[in-house]
Each structure stands twice: as C-alpha cells, then as structure tokens.
Amino acid sequence: MKYAVGVDVGGTNIECGILDELGNVLIKRKYPTKPERGVDAILESIAVTLEQLSEEAGIAAHDIEVIGLGIPGLVDPEAGISLRAVNLNWNQVPVAAKLRAITGKPVFIDNDVRMYVYGEAVAGAGRGHDYVYGITIGTGLAAAFVQRGEIHRGHNFMAGEIGHVPVDHGTFACGCGRIGCLETIVSATGIAKQAQTRIELGEASLLSEWFPDVKDIRSSDVSRACLAGDDLSRDVLEQTGRVLGRALAWVVPTLSPDVIVIGGGGALAGELIFAPMREELNHRLLQDYRNHFAIKSAELSDDAGIIGSALWALHQHKQG
Amino acid sequence: MKYAVGVDVGGTNIECGILDELGNVLIKRKYPTKPERGVDAILESIAVTLEQLSEEAGIAAHDIEVIGLGIPGLVDPEAGISLRAVNLNWNQVPVAAKLRAITGKPVFIDNDVRMYVYGEAVAGAGRGHDYVYGITIGTGLAAAFVQRGEIHRGHNFMAGEIGHVPVDHGTFACGCGRIGCLETIVSATGIAKQAQTRIELGEASLLSEWFPDVKDIRSSDVSRACLAGDDLSRDVLEQTGRVLGRALAWVVPTLSPDVIVIGGGGALAGELIFAPMREELNHRLLQDYRNHFAIKSAELSDDAGIIGSALWALHQHKQG
Numbered sequence: 001m002k003y004a005v006g007v008d009v010g011g012t013n014i015e016c017g018i019l020d021e022l023g024n025v026l027i028k029r030k031y032p033t034k035p036e037r038g039v040d041a042i043l044e045s046i047a048v049t050l051e052q053l054s055e056e057a058g059i060a061a062h063d064i065e066v067i068g069l070g071i072p073g074l075v076d077p078e079a080g081i082s083l084r085a086v087n088l089n090w091n092q093v094p095v096a097a098k099l100r101a102i103t104g105k106p107v108f109i110d111n112d113v114r115m116y117v118y119g120e121a122v123a124g125a126g127r128g129h130d131y132v133y134g135i136t137i138g139t140g141l142a143a144a145f146v147q148r149g150e151i152h153r154g155h156n157f158m159a160g161e162i163g164h165v166p167v168d169h170g171t172f173a174c175g176c177g178r179i180g181c182l183e184t185i186v187s188a189t190g191i192a193k194q195a196q197t198r199i200e201l202g203e204a205s206l207l208s209e210w211f212p213d214v215k216d217i218r219s220s221d222v223s224r225a226c227l228a229g230d231d232l233s234r235d236v237l238e239q240t241g242r243v244l245g246r247a248l249a250w251v252v253p254t255l256s257p258d259v260i261v262i263g264g265g266g267a268l269a270g271e272l273i274f275a276p277m278r279e280e281l282n283h284r285l286l287q288d289y290r291n292h293f294a295i296k297s298a299e300l301s302d303d304a305g306i307i308g309s310a311l312w313a314l315h316q317h318k319q320g
Numbered sequence: 321m322k323y324a325v326g327v328d329v330g331g332t333n334i335e336c337g338i339l340d341e342l343g344n345v346l347i348k349r350k351y352p353t354k355p356e357r358g359v360d361a362i363l364e365s366i367a368v369t370l371e372q373l374s375e376e377a378g379i380a381a382h383d384i385e386v387i388g389l390g391i392p393g394l395v396d397p398e399a400g401i402s403l404r405a406v407n408l409n410w411n412q413v414p415v416a417a418k419l420r421a422i423t424g425k426p427v428f429i430d431n432d433v434r435m436y437v438y439g440e441a442v443a444g445a446g447r448g449h450d451y452v453y454g455i456t457i458g459t460g461l462a463a464a465f466v467q468r469g470e471i472h473r474g475h476n477f478m479a480g481e482i483g484h485v486p487v488d489h490g491t492f493a494c495g496c497g498r499i500g501c502l503e504t505i506v507s508a509t510g511i512a513k514q515a516q517t518r519i520e521l522g523e524a525s526l527l528s529e530w531f532p533d534v535k536d537i538r539s540s541d542v543s544r545a546c547l548a549g550d551d552l553s554r555d556v557l558e559q560t561g562r563v564l565g566r567a568l569a570w571v572v573p574t575l576s577p578d579v580i581v582i583g584g585g586g587a588l589a590g591e592l593i594f595a596p597m598r599e600e601l602n603h604r605l606l607q608d609y610r611n612h613f614a615i616k617s618a619e620l621s622d623d624a625g626i627i628g629s630a631l632w633a634l635h636q637h638k639q640g
Binding site: 074130131143145147152153154155156157158159160161162164165166168176247249250251253254255256257258285286287289292293 | 474475480576
C-alpha cells in the first residue's frame with residue numbers, strides 16, 4: 001500500500017494527515033502555525049509531525065510516496081514557490097524545495113482553496129461530476145474549478161479570486177482596501193457584519209437579546225436565530241444568497257459546471273442561503289442552464305484540504 | 321502538403337475555404353445558406369463548393385485531410401451533432417456523419433463562436449497567449465475560452481453564453497424572451513438600439529440629421545457619428561464599454577485569461593468601447609489582475625471562423 005501526506009497550512013493552524021491512495025485519512029493532527037517563528041521552523045515542524053504520525057500509525061517512512069501542501073495566497077505550483085501569503089508573511093518562498101530537502105519526499109504545493117475544492121471534486125460532493133465549481137464561504141470567499149480531474153489555474157495561477165468583485169449596494173470596507181467586494185457580504189464575516197450593522201442601526205432582532213454586545217455575533221448565530229424565527233436573520237441570509245446568486249449568474253455561463261459545491265463556515269446555513277441563491281440564479285440564467293447543474297454542500301468539512309492536497313500530489317506525481 | 325477545409329455555417333451565408341496546415345486561406349467562397357432548402361441540400365452544396373474550390377486551386381481531393389464546421393447554436397462536438405440551431409431550423413442533426421458520407425473525409429464540428437475564437441487564439445490576436453478569452457460582439461454577444469490550445473466547452477458543451485445574463489438598468493427586450501440581457505446593450509444591435517431609443521426620447525444627435533428614420537441607424541453609424549463629435553454617440557459607446565467591463569469583472573477572476581480578444585461588427589468601434597471598458601474593469605479588479613492581461617481587437621476579421629474550423633479539425637484529427 002502506498003500513502004500520501006496532505007498538509008493544510010493556515011495562518012492560524014496547520015493540519016497534517018497521512019492518507020491512503022483512496023483519500024482515506026488514516027491519522028491526522030492539527031497544531032498552531034505560529035507564523036512569527038518563520039518559514040524554516042514551520043516546515044521543520046511539519047516534517048517532525050509527519051514522522052510522529054507515521055510512527056503512531058505504524059506506517060513505514062518509505063511507504064509515503066509524496067507530500068502535498070495547500071498554502072493560502074498566491075502560489076506558483078509549477079515552480080513550487082509560495083509567491084505571497086500575507087497571513088504567513090511568506091514572499092517568494094521555495095516551499096517545495098525546502099520541504100523536499102528536509103523530508104526527502106517529492107513535494108507538490110498549490111493554493112489552499114484549490115486543494116480544498118480538488119478534495120471535494122474527487123472525494124467529496126463533486127464525485128462523479130466532470131466540471132466541478134467549488135466555493136468556500138469562510139473568512140473570505142474564494143473559488144476553484146476542477147475540470148475532468150484537472151485544476152484550472154489560469155494565467156499567473158490566479159483563477160478563482162471572485163471574492164473581490166464589487167457588488168451592487170456593497171458598502172462594507174473590504175480587507176483588500178476597497179469597498180463592497182462580494183466577500184464583504186458573502187462570507188462568514190460578511191453575514192455577521194450584516195446582522196451587526198442592521199442591529200446597530202436600530203432594527204429589532206432576537207440576536208440583540210442573545211448578545212448584549214453585537215460584536216459577539218457570529219455567522220452561525222445568524223443561522224441559529226433564523227431557525228428560531230428571527231426575521232432580521234432570515235433576511236440577512238436571504239440577501240447573502242441573492243448576492244451570491246447574482247455573482248454565479250456570470251460564472252455558470254462562463255464555465256458551465258455540472259455541480260457547484262459550497263463549503264466553509266458560512267455555508268453551514270445551507271438552504272437558508274442556497275434557496276434564495278438558487279432562485280436568483282435561475283431567474284438570471286438562460287432556460288438551457290437552469291437546473292442543468294447540481295448545487296451541493298461540501299461533504300468533507302475540515303478534511304477537504306488535506307485530502308485534496310494528498311490526492312493532488314499523488315496525481316501530479318503519477319504524471320511525472 | 322496537407323490541406324484542411326474550414327466552413328462557417330451561418331443563418332444567412334455559408335463561407336467555405338481551403339487552408340494549409342498553418343491556417344493560410346488558399347481559396348474561399350461565400351454564398352447564401354437558404355436554410356429553407358433543408359439540411360441535406362445545404363450539406364450537398366458544401367460538398368459541391370469544396371469540389372469546385374479544390375479544382376480551381378489545383379488541390380487534389382486526396383490532399384484534403386479533414387473538414388471542420390462552425391455551426392451556430394448548441395452543438396455536441398463529440399457526437400458530431402447539431403443539437404439545436406434556431407436560424408437554420410436544425411434539431412439533432414448528425415452533421416458530421418452526413419457530411420462524411422458525402423465527402424468521404426473526417427468531419428469535425430463545433431459551435432461557430434468557439435471556432436471563431438479558436439482561430440483568433442491560434443492564428444490571430446491570441447497567438448502566443450496561453451489563456452485566450454474571446455468575445456464576439458455581433459448581432460448578439462457570445463464568448464469562448466481557449467486554454468493552451470484546447471477549447472473549454474463545459475458541461476453539455478454549453479460554456480460561453482454570457483450574452484444572456486441580465487445587467488443593471490437593462491430594459492430592452494431580448495431575443496431569448498427576457499428583459500435586459502447583456503447582449504441587448506453589448507452587441508451591434510444593442511448599440512444601434514441605444515442610439516435609436518435615446519433619439520426617439522428626444523435627445524439631440526448628429527444621427528437624427530443623417531437618418532430621417534432612426535430605424536436605419538447601424539452600430540457603425542454610431543461610431544462614425546462619435547468620431548464626428550456627436551455626444552450622444554460617444555455616450556452610447558461609453559455605456560456599452562462600461563456594461564461590458566462590469567461583466568468582464570466577473571469573467572477575469574473566474575478564468576484568469578492572459579488576453580481578451582474582442583471581435584465582431586460591434587467591436588469595430590475599437591477604443592471608443594475598449595477604453596471605458598478597460599477603465600470600468602480596472603476599477604473593479606483586484607490590483608493583481610489589473611493590466612496582467614492584454615485587450616486586443618480580433619485580427620482575422622471574417623476569416624476567423626473558417627481558419628478556426630480548419631485548424632481545430634486538424635488538431636482533433638491528429639489527436640485521433
């Protein structure tokens with residue numbers, strides 16, 4: 001049996017796992033990234049963790065064929081370089097070469113959202129679909145497209161950043177320095193922010209009974225309040241779904257996916273967001289496109305990143 | 321020397337050409353489609369035209385390796401079937417098999433816009449670019465994406481129909497039966513219609529001096545009037561560019577092209593449309609995307625369709 005390692009490097013936590021060729025997670029561990037210690041210490045910590053994990057799982061080091069890493073920000077997967085990862089303070093870091101030097105294994109890297117969507121595409125909600133468009137609604141919003149098992153990266157490996165297109169009536173400041181980007185509405189942060197802002201402007205909500213300080217409201221609270229009958233929360237989730245639907249109305253005819261997989265914390269609201277999204281989308285699509293694709297929740301939850309990284313690394317390694 | 325035939329089947333005219341492997345058009349002919357005579361008579365007319373052309377050009381029939389056809393509407397290129405071409409009144413027509421039976425040559429078909437964009441991608445304005453997004457601004461608006469020499473078709477071969485996404489403030493009826501689709505503004509028809517409507521509503525324009533009946537105004541007249549200093553015409557072209565720029569703000573991060581090639585009659589206005597389009601687009605894109613792609617006018621004009629069809633057929637044939 002051959003094994004692969006999948007690593008999801010986040011600004012807060014690193015998750016490492018050892019998987020079999022089918023994408024089953026045999027053992028995994030999550031630990032704090034501590035970006036301030038620098039890239040070499042972080043990569044060293046990954047190598048040490050892998051040694052420990054393989055020992056614990058009784059997997060011989062030589063049976064681990066390959067290592068895959070998902071890294072936030074801009075990645076050059078062909079050169080194995082992290083071009084820019086703001087949260088990690090990485091710039092032009094040759095991650096693949098460095099980790100290969102420590103571990104002796106072939107290392108493949110790509111953007112973390114692409115690895116997540118690849119995992120869902122081949123082993124999660126996209127299984128059996130040829131054209132998988134995946135979105136993660138988390139702190140921000142990003143997307144990736146997997147076509148017949150290959151990841152679309154585009155020029156400069158930059159395909160997928162649809163979270164920073166301004167939307168109508170968007171007024172919130174975005175982390176990118178501009179105003180009203182899609183992800184200021186359609187993200188876990190955006191959902192919480194919409195509720196907070198409307199309550200601060202005087203609208204009534206169950207949430208203000210639950211939270212004396214509106215700043216404590218999280219997107220999951222908005223879903224919870226909606227299910228408890230709160231009108232404001234229902235409206236926030238509906239608006240979020242509609243804004244996403246209007247964005248996807250451009251993506252669907254551009255790519256023609258046969259499934260849209262939606263993951264990330266903000267997607268846990270499920271149909272509370274998906275139903276208005278679907279309505280808006282169908283209203284805006286040509287008859288031919290309507291309902292010719294599925295809309296699904298991500299299935300692998302937190303493991304999608306390590307599963308995608310490991311399976312993509314195996315796939316790349318096979319292709320030589 | 322090996323040759324290939326490219327055919328562009330339109331609702332009004334058919335254009336046939338014989339090309340060499342490099343995409344040079346050696347001889348070509350254009351003649352009326354007359355869709356009412358039915359598919360068999362039309363395909364027969366193509367076969368006869370090809371015989372005449374090869375005789376005139378002194379090319380032996382056996383040196384013609386392959387035939388490529390661009391067909392409007394929905395095409396299944398894998399099965400060689402025209403699924404639906406409204407202007408031709410074709411439904412589920414096995415075009416490739418029929419034409420192969422008449423000519424004895426391998427026949428490859430695809431949607432006409434894809435063939436046009438493929439031609440521009442490999443032999444026109446997209447030459448040397450890896451990720452070519454092409455748009456035709458004609459009677460309607462459609463697009464295609466060619467990635468490293470391969471055409472993106474998507475699920476059900478339906479990628480590219482972005483002309484039917486509704487845009488803000490769109491009020492014109494669309495041929496698809498809905499209101500305010502992108503192509504009601506961004507098309508040759510849409511440009512003329514915007515000018516006509518505003519003049520009918522009482523706005524002053526050089527065009528009303530030139531045309532006693534506003535219905536006679538064409539998109540080329542709007543460009544001409546703009547160059548002659550007409551404010552209304554300038555504004556119409558600027559609005560058209562801005563609406564297109566807002567649409568492309570979703571396409572660019574989705575695909576990350578390294579060039580956008582714009583063709584069709586409505587694109588002859590060139591910078592009068594491109595400049596406001598570029599401004600709107602840059603305003604809406606993340607810094608990383610700005611100016612990281614080129615915007616170019618199509619170069620092959622009317623020949624892009626037959627060049628793309630011939631070269632694509634050769635490419636497909638080589639792949640077996």
